Amino acid sequence: MPLTASLAQLGEDAQRASYVLATAPTAQKNExxxxxxxxxxxxxxxxxxxxxxxxxxAEARGMSAALLDRLTLTDxxxxxxxxxxxxxxxxxxxxxxxxxxRVLPNGLRLQKRRVALGVLGVIYEARPNVTIDxxxxxxxxxxxxxxxxxxxxxxxxxxxxxxxxTALEQAGLPxxxxxxxxxxxRALVTQLLRLDRYVDLIIPRxxxxxxxxxxxxxxxxxxxxxxxxxxxxxxxxxxxEQAVDLIENAKVQRPSVCNALDTALLHTAIxxxxxxxxxxxxxxxxxTFKADPASLQLLxxxxxxxxxxxxxxxxxxxxxxxxxxxxxDSLDQAIDHIRQHSTQHSDSILTRSDAHAERFVRxxxxxxxxxxxxxxxxxxxxxxLGAEVAVSTxxxxxxxxxxxxxxxxxxxxxxxxxxxxx
Amino acid sequence: MPLTASLAQLGEDAQRASYVLATAPTAQKNExxxxxxxxxxxxxxxxxxxxxxxxxxAEARGMSAALLDRLTLTDxxxxxxxxxxxxxxxxxxxxxxxxxxRVLPNGLRLQKRRVALGVLGVIYEARPNVTIDxxxxxxxxxxxxxxxxxxxxxxxxxxxxxxxxTALEQAGLPxxxxxxxxxxxRALVTQLLRLDRYVDLIIPRxxxxxxxxxxxxxxxxxxxxxxxxxxxxxxxxxxxEQAVDLIENAKVQRPSVCNALDTALLHTAIxxxxxxxxxxxxxxxxxTFKADPASLQLLxxxxxxxxxxxxxxxxxxxxxxxxxxxxxDSLDQAIDHIRQHSTQHSDSILTRSDAHAERFVRxxxxxxxxxxxxxxxxxxxxxxLGAEVAVSTxxxxxxxxxxxxxxxxxxxxxxxxxxxxx
Numbered sequence: 001m002p003l004t005a006s007l008a009q010l011g012e013d014a015q016r017a018s019y020v021l022a023t024a025p026t027a028q029k030n031e032x033x034x035x036x037x038x039x040x041x042x043x044x045x046x047x048x049x050x051x052x053x054x055x056x057x058a059e060a061r062g063m064s065a066a067l068l069d070r071l072t073l074t075d076x077x078x079x080x081x082x083x084x085x086x087x088x089x090x091x092x093x094x095x096x097x098x099x100x101x102r103v104l105p106n107g108l109r110l111q112k113r114r115v116a117l118g119v120l121g122v123i124y125e126a127r128p129n130v131t132i133d134x135x136x137x138x139x140x141x142x143x144x145x146x147x148x149x150x151x152x153x154x155x156x157x158x159x160x161x162x163x164x165x166t167a168l169e170q171a172g173l174p175x176x177x178x179x180x181x182x183x184x185x186r187a188l189v190t191q192l193l194r195l196d197r198y199v200d201l202i203i204p205r206x207x208x209x210x211x212x213x214x215x216x217x218x219x220x221x222x223x224x225x226x227x228x229x230x231x232x233x234x235x236x237x238x239x240x241e242q243a244v245d246l247i248e249n250a251k252v253q254r255p256s257v258c259n260a261l262d263t264a265l266l267h268t269a270i271x272x273x274x275x276x277x278x279x280x281x282x283x284x285x286x287x288t289f290k291a292d293p294a295s296l297q298l299l300x301x302x303x304x305x306x307x308x309x310x311x312x313x314x315x316x317x318x319x320x321x322x323x324x325x326x327x328x329d330s331l332d333q334a335i336d337h338i339r340q341h342s343t344q345h346s347d348s349i350l351t352r353s354d355a356h357a358e359r360f361v362r363x364x365x366x367x368x369x370x371x372x373x374x375x376x377x378x379x380x381x382x383x384x385l386g387a388e389v390a391v392s393t394x395x396x397x398x399x400x401x402x403x404x405x406x407x408x409x410x411x412x413x414x415x416x417x418x419x420x421x422x
Numbered sequence: 423m424p425l426t427a428s429l430a431q432l433g434e435d436a437q438r439a440s441y442v443l444a445t446a447p448t449a450q451k452n453e454x455x456x457x458x459x460x461x462x463x464x465x466x467x468x469x470x471x472x473x474x475x476x477x478x479x480a481e482a483r484g485m486s487a488a489l490l491d492r493l494t495l496t497d498x499x500x501x502x503x504x505x506x507x508x509x510x511x512x513x514x515x516x517x518x519x520x521x522x523x524r525v526l527p528n529g530l531r532l533q534k535r536r537v538a539l540g541v542l543g544v545i546y547e548a549r550p551n552v553t554i555d556x557x558x559x560x561x562x563x564x565x566x567x568x569x570x571x572x573x574x575x576x577x578x579x580x581x582x583x584x585x586x587x588t589a590l591e592q593a594g595l596p597x598x599x600x601x602x603x604x605x606x607x608r609a610l611v612t613q614l615l616r617l618d619r620y621v622d623l624i625i626p627r628x629x630x631x632x633x634x635x636x637x638x639x640x641x642x643x644x645x646x647x648x649x650x651x652x653x654x655x656x657x658x659x660x661x662x663e664q665a666v667d668l669i670e671n672a673k674v675q676r677p678s679v680c681n682a683l684d685t686a687l688l689h690t691a692i693x694x695x696x697x698x699x700x701x702x703x704x705x706x707x708x709x710t711f712k713a714d715p716a717s718l719q720l721l722x723x724x725x726x727x728x729x730x731x732x733x734x735x736x737x738x739x740x741x742x743x744x745x746x747x748x749x750x751d752s753l754d755q756a757i758d759h760i761r762q763h764s765t766q767h768s769d770s771i772l773t774r775s776d777a778h779a780e781r782f783v784r785x786x787x788x789x790x791x792x793x794x795x796x797x798x799x800x801x802x803x804x805x806x807l808g809a810e811v812a813v814s815t816x817x818x819x820x821x822x823x824x825x826x827x828x829x830x831x832x833x834x835x836x837x838x839x840x841x842x843x844x
Contacts, residue, residue, distance in 0.1 A: 022787070367834060373836045384524075395831040396623060397818040411791060416792060
C-alpha cells in the first residue's frame with residue numbers, strides 16, 4: 001500500500017464528510033453521539049478484549065506503570081466514556097450562532113456566523129479515551145477528525161473507531177467523518193502535518209517533543225499546549241495559612257497534570273515564616289524541594305531537607321511531588337522569573353494588595369492568571385466550558401481550555417440586493 | 423556583525439518593549455500615534471528624499487511600473503499616511519475589554535480579558551505605507567512590531583522607522599517597540615520565522631511564494647491570506663441586469679486587488695441571455711475572457727472573442743482585466759467548482775432563490791460569502807472594522823479582514839479568596 005497516497009485519500013475522505021457534518025442539524029449530530037454511547041456500552045466486551053491485547057503487548061515491552069494505567073480500559077472506564085459522550089450531546093451546539101449582525105451604511109446586511117472548522121488532525125499518545133473524546137467533540141462542533149493514535153493502542157482504537165463509524169451511519173451521517181491512520185509507521189505523522197490541502201487544524205496531545213515536531217514540520221496551523229510550568233508568587237502581604245493551603249492544593253491534589261504547581265516564589269519578607277509551615281505540611285505528603293540558597297538555608301534552620309536547585313530545575317514541568325522554591329525580593333523579580341521560566345499556562349499571586357494583584361494579572365502573560373487561588377482550576381469543565389479538547393498555551397485562536405466554541409471558526413456573510421462598491 | 427545574534431537581539435528588545443506597550447494607557451498610545459502623524463508631516467521632505475533614492479535605484483534595476491507605483495511616495499501620500507495614523511488614534515482601544523465575567527459555582531470570579539498579543543513579525547514587499555500602517559495598528563493594539571520590509575524600500579523605511587521611534591519616545595513609550603531588520607540578506611527572513619522565543623505572530627504581506635515560505639519554515643503561528651481567487655455564481659433565477667452590474671463591479675472597479683472577481687460561473691439556463699450582455703458591457707472596458715467550451719460557443723454566437731480556458735486558468739488570481747467563465751448545470755456544480763478552485767477569500771451567489779442563497783452561504787467555506795452583492799466588499803473599512811492589517815484566508819484566529827481586535831488575544835483571570843480545587 002503506497003502510504004502517502006492512502007493518507008491523502010483519508011484526508012480527502014475526511015474533507016468530503018466534513019462538508020456534510022458542517023451543515024448537519026444539531027439533532028442529527030446529537031443522535032450520532034447518543035448512538036455512540038449506546039454502541040460503546042453494547043460493545044464493551046469487544047473493546048476490553050482488544051484493549052487486553054494492547055495492554056499485554058505493552059507489558060511485555062516493559063511499559064511503565066503510569067503509561068500502562070493510561071492505556072488500560074476497564075468496564076467502569078468504558079461506562080465513563082459513554083457517559084461523557086452523552087454529556088457532549090447535551091452541550092449547546094456552537095455552530096450557526098450569530099456573532100455579529102448589522103446593516104452597513106450602504107444597506108448591505110453583514111453577519112458574522114460561527115461555522116465548523118472542517119477537518120481536525122489529532123496526534124496523540126497511548127490513551128484510548130482521546131479517540132472517543134476528540135471525535136465526539138469534533139462531531140458536535142461539525143468537524144471531521146483524522147486520528148493518529150499511538151501504535152500501542154492500535155487494537156483498542158480499531159474497535160473504538162468502528163463504534164464511531166457505526167454510530168455516524170446509524171444517525172445518517174457519513175462514516176468518513178472519522179478517519180483513522182491504521183499504520184504504526186512514524187513517517188506518517190510528518191506526512192499528516194503536510195496535508196494542508198485537507199486538514200484545517202492539528203491538535204497534538206503529548207509531550208514537548210511532539211509539540212516541537214509539529215511546530216517544525218507542520219504546514220497546517222497547530223494548537224500547542226498542555227505543558228505547564230506553573231508558578232505561585234507569595235507576596236509579602238499574603239495570608240500565611242491560606243498560602244500553605246493553596247500551595248498544598250496546587251502541588252499535591254493531582255501532581256501529574258499540567259496545571260499543577262512547579263515553582264513557588266516566596267517574597268523575602270514572608271519566606272522565614274512560610275517555609276517551615278510549608279515544609280511541615282508538604283514533607284509528610286512526600287513533597288521534596290528544589291530550593292535556591294536562601295530558601296535552602298531557611299529550610300535547614302527549621303530542620304527540613306531540600307536539594308539545591310539548579311537554574312535548569314526552574315525549567316522543569318515536574319508532574320510529580322517535586323516543588324521548586326525561590327526567595328525573591330519583590331513583585332518585579334517574581335514577574336521576571338515567571339517571564340523567563342513559565343510556559344504561559346497558569347500562574348498565581350497570593351497577596352492582600354489589590355495593586356500588586358492587578359499588576360500581576362496584567363503583566364504575567366499566561367493563558368490563566370490567578371489571584372489568591374490554586375492554579376489547578378485551568379480546565380474546561382472547571383471553567384464551565386463543558387468539555388475540553390486541549391489546553392492551549394499559545395496566543396492565537398484559543399488560549400487556555402479549548403471547548404466546543406474554540407473548535408469552530410466564523411465566516412462573514414454579506415446579504416445584498418445588487419450591492420456594488422462605489 | 424553576526425546576523426543571527428543581532429536578529430535575536432532585535433527580538434529580545436521588541437519583547438521587552440512589548441511588556442510596556444501591553445499595559446500602556448490608551449491616552450499614551452494615542453499620543454504616540456498623534457505625534458507620529460505630526461512627525462510624518464514635519465519630516466515629509468526627508469521621507470520623500472529617501473524614497474527618491476529607492477525609486478531611482480528600482481528604476482535603474484528595471485522595476486515594473488505597477489511595483490514602482492507602490493514604492494513611490496508623494497507629498498499627498500505622506501499626508502494620507504499621517505491622516506490614517508490619526509484615524510487609528512481615534513479608533514477604540516481593543517485592549518482590556520472584558521469578553522466574559524462571571525462567578526463560578528465555587529465562588530471563583532472568572533474573567534476573560536482581551537489583551538495584547540506581544541510581538542508581531544511582519545514581512546512585506548516594497549510598499550513603504552505598510553511600515554506605518556502595521557506599526558500604527560500594532561501600537562494601538564498594544565503590541566511591538568518586528569518589521570522586515572523589502573530591500574527596495576530600505577532608504578524610505580529607515581526614515582519612517584526613525585519617525586516611529588521618535589514618536590514613541592515623545593509619548594514616553596519605548597522606541598524598542600518598533601524593530602526593523604536593516605539588512606537586505608534574505609536568509610534573515612528564514613531566521614525571523616524561527617524566532618518563536620520572541621515573536622508571537624507572523625503576518626506575511628506578499629505573494630503566494632512568501633506565504634508558502636512562511637508556512638514551510640515558520641515555528642511561529644502565521645496568518646496567511648491576501649490571495650483571492652474569487653467567484654460569482656449566477657443562478658438560473660438571477661436578475662439579468664443586476665448580474666451584469668455586479669460582475670462589472672467585482673471585475674472592473676479595481677482589478678488589481680485580492681477581492682476582485684476571477685471566475686464567473688453561469689447557470690446554463692441564464693448563460694445564453696447573460697453572456698452577450700456581459701461581453702457587450704465588459705469588452706469595451708478592456709476585459710478579456712478565458713472561457714470554457716460552452717461559454718466560448720455562446721460568446722462566438724454573439725460575435726465576441728474569447729480565449730479557451732485551461733483548467734489551470736481557474737487557479738489564477740488574475741489581478742487584471744481577465745475574467746474566467748464557465749457554464750455550470752446546477753448550484754451543486756458551482757459549489758464543487760468553488761471548493762476545488764477558491765482560495766476561500768470571497769465568493770458570491772446571484773439568485774432570487776432564498777433556498778439556493780442559504781445553501782451557498784452555508785456550503786461555500788470562504789472567509790466572506792455574499793448573496794446578490796459584489797465580492798469587492800471584503801475589506802476592513804467596508805466592514806466597519808476601522809482599519810485592517812491583512813485579509814486572512816485561513817480559518818484559525820482571524821478570518822477575513824483583520825482589524826485591531828484580531829491583533830489581540832485574551833487571557834483568563836481567576837480572582838479568588840483562597841480557592842482550592844476539591
